[in-house]
Amino acid sequence: MTVYETIEAPAQAAGIADDKAMLRAAAELTRDIATARPAIYWPDMLLSALVGYAGLAGAILLDRPWAALLCAAVAVLALYRALLFIHELTHIHRDALPGFRFAWNLLVGIPMLIPSFMYEGVHTLHHARTRYGTAEDPEYLPLALMKPWSLPTFLVVAALLPIGLLLRSAVLVPLGLVIPPLRRLVWGRASALAINPSFERRPPEGEFARMVLWQELGASLWAIALLASPLWLGWRPLAIAIAVVAVTAVFNQLRTLVAHLWQNEGEAMTVTAQYLDSVNVPPPGIWAELWAPVGLRYHATHHLLPSMPYHALPEAHRRLAAHCGTGSTYHQASYPGMAMLIGRIARSTMRRA
Structure with a gap:
């Protein structure tokens, strides 16, 4: 029986012990490409x-x-990769x-109203060994264990992101700036790319x-200019830009939906359990490079090696897959594509209807 035939079974994630041989191999086999x-x-x-x-300009003009x-x-795919x-x-x-970091914020983060502070200091909490999959993880919800309506809601929220x-x-x-309680509320609840609604960010x-x-200054000035732009450009450019960002956000939300199995119910997990979740x-499929670019098609390997640069993850995966072999713990985190993973989560939620 292959791993693809067993993924419908509930994962007892919190009870999985660490595969120390795999963790040691991950560290030792990849030092030269880090x-x-x-x-x-x-x-x-x-x-x-x-x-x-350029694609966005073409869509407008x-x-x-x-x-x-x-x-x-073209704009959606390219800006998605840049983001x-x-x-x-x-x-x-x-x-x-x-x-x-400065160049990315100037060229991508601020123009797209997603400067890097919205992820920096947040995403690292998702990788903290004692936080992953718990209520303190800003990027985790047990989506596979929730009701069926949670999945469409998950995507609708993403579509509203540009607004x-x-x-x-x-x-x-x-x-x-003039209402301190509002400033604290905006920072705590609306300044992080998080999916956990209970997450509140520290100052x-x-x-x-x-x-x-x-x-924040750059993003605010740019956002004000965007809202004022219809006065001299009409609504078409802003409406098209909002639509492109909305599709990009939904695209990313679909990737997020299949980045994990989302089967943990809030208990702390070992590193191996986090990896298997x-x-x-991996190849031979080619489409994952479009919907999970910049190394994110190797998201499980990334959780083993969080500091590994994206361009080294394909080689890290090849080395670990060859070293550990078919049927190993390492092999169990590989899946064939997005459609099958979305179907698995959808079926899991339907069983809870």
Whole structure:
């Protein structure tokens, strides 16, 4: 029986002991590829942003519907890839890629109203051994154990993201400057890319607080300009941009939906249990590179090696798969594609109807 035939069974995640041989192999076999390479990061991010904005411009400016839709599709895929570098920013050492964080925020984060502070200091909590899968994990919900309506709600919330981001940066953040309780509320409840509705963020401190200040300022000024733009450009450019970001957000939410099995009910888990609750979608399938770019098709391997740069994850996976072999614990986190994983979660929720 293959791993694909057994994934419908409930996972007793909290009771899985650590596979120490696998954890040791993960550390020892990948030391030589653990350095972030600027020659890969910079061109990838810059080209993705350039193609994304060119596609967005085409979607706005072209009159033929088929050409505009094609440009919009290109914009969604390219901007999606550019945005996902925010995940890398949370893991790479601050000194590894000089200037990369600033450039990404200037070119992608602030224009898309998702500056890096919304993920930095949040995503690392998801990787904390004692927090993953618990009520203190900002990026975890037991989706496979929830009611059927939770999945469409999960996607609808993502579709509304661009409206929420505009209101947050153009209205709520400026108002918070003169209404301290609102400022604390916006920071605590609306300043993190989190899916756990009970997560409340702590106030920023020190150098991070200074970084938040300039990113918030840039995002607010840009959001105000966007809301004012119909006065001289009409509504078409803003409406198309909102639609492109909404589709991008839904695309990312679908990826998030299949990044884990979502079967933990709040108990602390071992590293191996966290790995088995996460998902790899390795080759030979090619579509995963579109819906899970920047190394995220190897999400389970990423949970074993959180600091591994995205460009090294394919090689890390090949080495570990060859070393551990078919039928090993490592093999059990690999799945064939998004459709099967969504179907598995949907069937799990239907059983709770």
